[in-house]
Amino acid sequence: xxxxLKTREEITIMQEGGKRHAQILSxxxxxxxxxxxxxxxxxxxxxxxxxxxxxxxxxxxQPSGAKRPYPAALCVSINNEIVHGIPxxxxxxxxxxxxxxxxxxxxxxxxxxxxxxxVGVGVIDDExxxxxxxxxxxxxxxxxxxxxxxxxGDIGYAIAQVVGGxxxxxxxxxxxxxxxxxxxxxxxxxxxxxxxxxxKLVPGMVxxxxxxxxxxxxxxxxxxxxxxxxxxxxxxxxxxxxxVAITEKGNIILTSGSEGI
Ligand code: MG
Ligand code: MG
Numbered sequence: 001x002x003x004x005l006k007t008r009e010e011i012t013i014m015q016e017g018g019k020r021h022a023q024i025l026s027x028x029x030x031x032x033x034x035x036x037x038x039x040x041x042x043x044x045x046x047x048x049x050x051x052x053x054x055x056x057x058x059x060x061x062q063p064s065g066a067k068r069p070y071p072a073a074l075c076v077s078i079n080n081e082i083v084h085g086i087p088x089x090x091x092x093x094x095x096x097x098x099x100x101x102x103x104x105x106x107x108x109x110x111x112x113x114x115x116x117x118x119v120g121v122g123v124i125d126d127e128x129x130x131x132x133x134x135x136x137x138x139x140x141x142x143x144x145x146x147x148x149x150x151x152x153g154d155i156g157y158a159i160a161q162v163v164g165g166x167x168x169x170x171x172x173x174x175x176x177x178x179x180x181x182x183x184x185x186x187x188x189x190x191x192x193x194x195x196x197x198x199x200k201l202v203p204g205m206v207x208x209x210x211x212x213x214x215x216x217x218x219x220x221x222x223x224x225x226x227x228x229x230x231x232x233x234x235x236x237x238x239x240x241x242x243x244v245a246i247t248e249k250g251n252i253i254l255t256s257g258s259e260g261i
Contacts, residue, residue, distance in 0.1 A: 001186045003178060005204030010111060011245045014180065014206060014254050017054065017108025018243060021115050022257025024048045025104060028074075029119045034096045038076040038087035045073050045104060057105030057112040061183050067226050075103040075116070077228070082171045082212050082220060082237040083116075084227040096122040099132065101239040105183050114179045114208040115255035116241035128236060131168060131215055135238040138162040138211040142176075142191075143242060146209065147250040150201050156193020159211045163191075171212040171220050171237060174229070179208045179243055203248050210241035 006014065027048065028041050049056050056073030063070070070084075077085035078092070078100050085101075094100060103116035118132055142159040155176070163170050176189030187199040191211050216235025223230055231237050243254045 001199070003186045003199070003205060004181055005202070006180050006206050006245065007204070010180070011204075011206070011252070011254075013109045014111045014113055014243070014245065015252065017106055017111060018113045018115070018254030019257070020052050020054060020108060021104060021106045021113045021255045024106070025102060025115060025117050026257050028102050029117055032094055032100055032102065032119050032121055034094055034122050036094050038078075038085070038092045038094070041076055041102065042072050042074050042087040049073065049106065055107040057107040057114070057183055061105070063184060070227065073104065075101070077101040077103070077237070077239065079236050080230050080234050082214070082229045082231060083174065083239055084229055086225055086227055089225065094121045097124055099124060099128050099236060099238060101237075103239065103241065111180050112183055113243040113255050114183065114241060115243055116210065116239050118238040118240060127215055131213060131236060131238045134162065134166045134168055135211055135213045136240045138213065139209060139240040139242060142209045142211065143244055143251065143253060146201060146207060146244050146246060148201055148203055148246060148248065151196055152187050152189050152199045152201070153193035153197030154195055155209060156190035157195045160192045163211070163213060168213045168215055169218040171214055171229075171231070172218040173220060174212050176207060176209045176241070178206060180206045201246050203246055205246040206243060206254070207246070208241055208243050210239060212237060212239045
């Protein structure tokens with residue numbers, strides 16, 4: 001395992017990138033209405049990234065084990081889709097009551113931030129509202145313990161504690177990760193962990209923390225496109241993610257916007 005720590009200057013650059021990142025996600029969340037296509041979200045993201053002079057980090061990225069490079073800037077995952085839904089290959093329109101996860105990787109001045117938000121399309125039912133709330137809470141609690149002296153296991157423990165108190169489950173095998181020079185770096189940041197277990201957190205680490213919660217069981221399944229992960233039982237899933245820098249004093253949420261997403 002090689003953990004590449006970021007300098008103070010690099011974290012400052014990532015903070016500026018993260019601010020832009022939050023702006024884009026906020027705009028995409030606001031246009032995710034009934035009748036809007038996932039392709040329209042992708043095109044808006046590309047236009048905003050270009051206007052900012054930045055680059056989409058997921059487009060062309062080939063994760064280990066994937067058979068082809070990822071073909072879009074965004075992952076747009078609707079309802080039973082957990083993560084890595086492709087927005088520009090099959091025509092899909094958002095409809096009233098859907099929940100949609102929008103995940104973006106942004107490269108600003110050579111450094112990458114990774115953040116996702118799940119939003120409801122129009123009026124969503126009580127279970128969906130609760131799912132979004134608990135997933136966001138799990139992320140917040142995970143971030144709270146992301147500080148020097150703690151470990152990646154403490155993050156997983158905090159997340160799993162929140163989920164354990166709900167009727168939802170954590171999508172199996174999926175986890176957070178280091179981020180910055182590339183989309184996925186060490187360390188592995190589990191969503192289920194033991195206190196004090198695993199890599200110790202030190203200033204300069206930059207982590208993408210990302211709980212993914214299902215309304216049904218934890219089992220996941222890869223679809224034919226080679227990227228989209230869905231719940232095996234067809235239940236719905238939500239995903240919130242922030243890029244967080246560990247500092248001497250605690251942490252900085254690099255991708256938090258002014259609108260609280
Ligand atoms: Mg992401
Ligand atoms: Mg990520």
